[in-house]
Amino acid sequence: MMLTDMQLRGRCQRFLEAQPHMRKLGLKVVSACPGVVVIELPVQAELFSCDVNTYLHGGVLTTMVDHASSAATLCAVEDYELCPTLDLRIDHMSRPAQDKPLFVEAECYRVTRKVLFTRATVYQLTTEQPIAYAISTFMRPDPGATDPAFKAMIEGDD
Amino acid sequence: MSPVLNQLVSQAHADGEYQPLIDLIPYASIIGVECQRYGEEIVFRLPANPDNIGNPVLPALHGGVIASFMELTAVFQLMLQLNTPVLPKIVDFSVDYMRAGLDKDTFxxxxxxxxGRRVSNCSVIAWQERKRQPIASARAHFLMD
Incomplete structure (x- = not known):
């Protein structure tokens, strides 16, 4: 059974809300469709620095990309599986403007029996003008290894 | 070169007070990065914090928080060891996760x-109980000008 975009979005939203650090950063799910998710980091005063004018998102981008890539895996497999990240690589191409929201479009482009492969683009205006590009891999757990209560919560009843 | 940065780095070297420098990067204070110098070695610490959890089932630290902590470790290490401090600009960052980061202090x-004059090449390891059993290792390049 193919999941609808609405169902995928619901899963991503619940996945995001289940993570205290994501709630703290105020990340939002913009859209979700099979294999692809878009996440937004709204403009936030507490991430600004007035003293130095570079690297204001220091580290935040990494957290955001990790989360979006992980959410993309949710949109690529039918039953929710808690997949730990094996590795993540980010190339930073330009510096984000601190007064505009940041977006990450993450895609899980390949699903194999044991491993999931993702790529992600961080942007502010369009994906044609990337801030950063990232690739990562996730390990699929053994069948039945994901906590059943957590699985049921992420999958929801929609 | 930024005068603020220069002053904070000199102050950190003089009295061992690193927190004002760390708090310069907002996300570092949000996740709660701390640091301590032991002779020539600087060890960075991320105290256990319920807000840094990514996996509520285990519970485990958010993978992104671990990676960011490692990236910030490299940034601060570079700032502290330069004669003329600059804020290093990240070019690329690559992390391998080896074990789940549990809800406890991470180093x-x-x-x-x-x-180099223009580029620095860093490698970072993060651990919890034993340094010989790292939870993650990372490498990164930074532009220094």
């Missing part, structure tokens, strides 16, 4: 493999 050290 990291950065080794600067090569410090």
């Amino acid at each position: 990291a050290i950065c080794e600067v493999q090569r410090q």
